[in-house]
Amino acid sequence: MSIAEAFPDTQKYWPSWDTREKLNCISTRKAPDSLCGLIRKLFTLHGDEDMPYYRQKEILQACRKWNLVWVGPGQAAPLEPHEIELLLGFDKDHTRGCASMTERYDALGNSFQINTVAYHLSTLKPLYPHGITVLSLFSGIGGGEVSLHKLGIYLKVVIAVEINEKVRGVLKSWWRKSCQAGELKLKNDVRDLTHEVLTDLIDEVGPIDLIIGGSPCNNLSGNNRVSRTGLNGSESSLFFEFPRILNIVTQIMRDKGFL
DNA sequence: CGTAATCAGATGGTCGCG
DNA sequence: CGCGACCATCTGATTACG
Incomplete structure (x- = not known):
């Protein structure tokens, strides 16, 4: 555009x-x-x-x-935040009411662009006509969830993991505003998702169809003049949580005969 | 080798509150 | 007066590309 x-x-x-x-x-x-x-x-x-x-x-x-x-x-x-929201493909005031201006700029600057993600996820629509169960890591303000919703894919279950309380509030608020009929389960920290926790989750909600997430870029960004320490930096090293969780979920799904 | 772009932290300040 | 939330302002280097 x-x-x-x-x-x-x-x-x-x-x-x-x-x-x-x-x-x-x-x-x-x-x-x-x-x-x-x-x-x-x-x-x-x-x-x-x-x-x-x-x-x-x-x-x-x-x-x-x-x-x-x-x-x-x-x-x-x-x-302004509401202009960024529209540019990113969210509804106007997606982040309003849950966070301060600074926090809104922060969360929006870290977010997916909805149309772009939706383009990549569009192949899922015919595969899940009756809804999808999503494990969303580093959810933020819910770029992945909103993308799936805009594609018309029913969100059966969303397990969203986001460490910032205000930002979790944005996702919770969107879930209500968009009248989701599915179930939203919020978790705080990706590091808490152990084999045991994930087993319990899958026992509860059934097989997970999609794992999506964008890990922190703090230590990778060219704008960071203080701690641009690479993929092993204090925040960006959380990238490795993604393959760790992917491997565990894959193993559990195999053990249960879902794969 | 110049031009350009880049999901950012640290610091010090105000302000409201108990 | 301490504390936390919020805010404005300051702080270059690493890339990519032609």
Whole structure:
């Protein structure tokens, strides 16, 4: 989706020399208001067409870095949470009411893009006409769950594992808002999913059809200047929980004759 | 070798509350 | 006054690519 398609009403405010057609990656951080104030000040000094070339370049660089959009004459602004929600394919106010602004930016910056994930999961629809049982690791605000729901796949059981309480609240709230008839089971920590716990879960809900999740990128992200320590970093090493749990679930499913 | 992009932490501040 | 929630601001290096 292009910027013009996503923000048709703001096109009249875009300087002719801002040639961006697509935004950059949605980040967990918001541009400082001081930066937007500086840009506004430059426009009151020069105006749109008379902006010196080097200033144009500076402003454009800031716009790219912080994903700013033009919301008024000479007025660049960060995306608001509800705009990010729509860009990511969620319903408006998906994260509203459960978390502070900072927490919403954080959770949204870490989320899946719904349409993209739904594209990859679309092959599941004919395979599970009567619903699906999902083990969702690092669920966050429920990108995987929402994708399946938007595909029209009935969520029979969702076991969602998410360590942040506020973010769990977002998922819980969505489950109610979207009138899910299935069962939502929330867990806090992927590290708690031992062989015993997973056996009990499968005894309770039956075979698991899908394991989905995106592990933390904190120690991988280029934006991290402090602890970019790689896949063995304190958060990103949780990646290895995914194959560990996958192996255990596969073993249990074999033992029970589900595979 | 320049341009560009990047699922982020640490710090210090305000503010409300007990 | 301590505490926690919240917020604004500061902090480059590693990649990819042409």
